[in-house]
Amino acid sequence: MTALWSSPERRSERCVSCAxxxxxxxxxxFDGHEPGECPDWACVECGHAIMLGSAESIRTVRRLVTAAA
Incomplete structure (x- = not known):
């Protein structure tokens, strides 16, 4: 994925729909993100939406412990 930044609210990416x-x-x-921090992006030509970024929350993973047979 190319990341040519032109401003915090605009960037150049490869659009799958426009090829x-x-x-x-x-x-x-509407989620309260600051400009440039929202993971939602849309192609200005066709409207194809992509989501960029990482998860904001981390879930704790519990490991199941079993007795050996």
Whole structure:
């Protein structure tokens, strides 16, 4: 994935629907993210949506311990 930043709210990415490098921008965020921090992006030509970034929360994993037979 190419990451050519032009501003915090716009970037160049490969669009699967357009089959080429296109400009993506962040739609208005209703989740309270600061500009440039929202993981939602949309192609300005076709509207194809992608999500970039990492998970914001980490879940604890519990390991099941069993007795050996």
């Amino acid at each position: 080429g490098e296109r400009l993506f921008e962040q739609p208005p965020c």
